[in-house]
């Protein structure tokens with residue numbers, strides 16, 4: 001029912017919908033799946049009722065991930081009864097974790113694939129249409145397989161001027177609350193030369209802002225010297241970059257990558273997420289200060305201010321050490337904005353532990369924070385600490401107190417900016433008030449301002465800050481400094 005014939009060619013075009021349930025890494029994987037389906041000739045539609053293929057890209061970092069997945073699958077079962085040709089695929093972290101169990105609970109699912117074989121999406125859909133349902137989960141990404149990195153696959157970007165670039169997959173840490181190492185495997189860094197090539201391609205395609213993505217970006221390169229040893233000298237530059245081959249250093253650093261990407265013509269802004277405080281080094285702060293394109297924004301996940309809880313979480317730093325690194329960052333990078341993640345009510349957290357978190361948060365003076373009440377993720381160490389779970393009403397009370405501390409420092413930081421002129425990237429009309437335009441500052445704050453005529457998303461402008469809220473600024477347009485660049489071709493990321 002959803003197939004349609006192209007008027008000019010008489011070709012039957014299949015259509016798809018992707019629903020994404022997760023974090024930025026998941027959204028980036030969804031862009032890759034969309035790119036693969038479109039490279040295979042499919043067209044995106046917004047309504048599952050009009051699609052031939054529905055892909056649910058799951059995430060088990062988010063709360064209630066399985067309820068959301070099986071709720072969505074229940075709705076799709078009705079659609080499949082009406083349209084038996086509909087193919088339903090489940091991908092992502094929850095698929096990696098639950099594997100065959102997904103088809104046991106939802107027999108109408110045609111394809112299940114995991115985090116290490118996103119590149120197989122089209123082949124698996126083809127296989128299922130010819131031979132019936134298929135579940136394919138790989139235990140780990142192949143180290144030398146360029147396609148293991150989502151950025152190495154065709155892309156359908158959601159916006160023209162900004163792109164995510166995966167620099168590393170997996171994680172070698174074992175934070176007690178986190179399922180990522182189990183579902184994404186050990187850390188693998190993408191070869192340095194491939195990354196630089198990809199950003200050059202993106203810049204040629206009109207992208208001016210890149211966000212370097214990884215679970216622990218500042219340990220980037222840790223594994224590349226080993227990979228290099230298995231290869232010929234000719235591969236040095238591809239694996240580890242020119243810097244490495246010149247300096248005879250053991251491995252490329254994340255700061256080398258910031259510097260290399262910062263030299264690419266057309267790249268005006270560089271962001272990255274997420275670093276780990278224990279691995280944060282001075283050279284990264286120095287590169288952030290010295291490379292003009294790197295934005296003055298650091299997302300620096302604290303998780304807890306209590307040394308006892310940090311130890312139980314296996315975070316590898318203390319509250320004092322975190323604050324030392326933060327002070328170094330602020331001294332090195334003028335005008336730095338800092339955001340963080342904090343979990344309230346981790347199993348065993350006492351009133352004193354929470355007071356320590358409040359004390360660190362107060363001293364840190366964060367610009368913003370993602371604060372969460374602990375919620376057990378099945379399969380993690382913390383989920384098994386049931387005898388130490390904090391009562392929900394206690395956790396809610398702590399959460400509210402922390403929220404006030406964060407709001408106080410956030411609005412104070414925003415008020416200090418009143419009267420300043422800041423550069424923004426235009427994102428488009430304001431979602432709440434379409435007569436206003438929304439831009440994003442280098443410090444990652446949204447600014448809303450009136451404009452006499454529309455300004456194309458991806459343009460850069462200067463705006464004078466007039467008013468400050470907790471999470472946004474209001475301003476007036478000074479001038480458009482760089483008009484949005486026109487896209488020159490359909491994106492296919494470097495491979």
Ligand code: SF4
Pocket residue numbers: 171172173174175178179180181215216276
């Ligand atoms: S560093 Fe910790 S929280 Fe981040 S992905 Fe790795 S295990 Fe999870």
